[in-house]
Amino acid sequence: MICGRTQDELIDDIRRFHGFVAPGLLIGAFMIDLLYEHISREIEADAIVETGHCLPDAVQTFTPCTIGNGWMKILDLDKFAITLYDRNTFEGYRVWLDPDKAKAHKNVYNWFMGLVPKKDLPRSVLMEAIFAAGKSILSIRKVRVTRHGEREKKGEIRICEQCGEAYAASQGVPCLACQGKGYYQFIV
């Protein structure tokens, strides 16, 4: 069982949420399983994910932490690593895919390091290699979170005099979109 699921249930849950069975989510499931061997599920834990690619969806599928409830943060450190920590003590564990250990699983290593074109490594072969590797390619260490552990609070809400929409007053006047920092044009 991985994260309390059979192999098939794991694959189904990944597909349902992520849209397809990304290798990164499969490894992510093993990472979270390993984290929960060190941290009780009873503890209120927040997560920090060090990449925005794939891995956040493993956290959102296999822990109670999501980007919208604020219990998961994504940092652009561009590493395949997750920290799960007690939100009261800031102590927890950081798990990462360890390249040294991954070398023993050539297909996993080559995929992870981007050494093989997608077409030369069929998804089914890679998935089998990931299940075979399991947690053996991961390292884990105890950590204390020293920043980014703060919870953001919603501040004062204001109505923009230009567009009439509500926005966070901390942006100044007018709202960021009316300051030209929007991402869209209205069209007909």
Add this chain to the structure above:
Amino acid sequence: MICGRTQDELIDDIRRFHGFVAPGLLIGAFMIDLLYEHISREIEADAIVETGHCLPDAVQTFTPCTIGNGWMKILDLDKFAITLYDRNTFEGYRVWLDPDKAKAHKNVYNWFMGLVPKKDLPRSVLMEAIFAAGKSILSIRKVRVTRHGEREKKGEIRICEQCGEAYAASQGVPCLACQGKGYYQFIV
């Protein structure tokens, strides 16, 4: 039916993913329902959410877009708004909670504008008010996405000589964590 769900199913799905039934997710469900009245579910659509609070979880629960699959982006414009757009034409719709329209629903308006302390507006009263308001508090307009529509690509992977971990080469040498930009200390 909202997003193809009964009221109870909607509440269950929100609780399951988000951990609790946040009012923002409930309104978010109506926003997404309204978006899909304008955009076919057959179209491959990406989402942009203009706040990191709550609303991203509505998108992740009621559309195929997630933060990890890259089909949803979060911008810190601090507005209660979602854009869903065709990822090939960049045309789509932007929906937002319209303060002018919300005034007709005092409890929703007061909650949204932060005008009433949480303890004076019981969750059950607010939820009933949100269901009563439905889509009547929303505005929607057709838009063209002019930036932030790019897909990010994973670049070259490198092993950090200091920590031995893999990271995106674009960060320079050593990795960001070894440059002192990490968020943790290893402890024993």
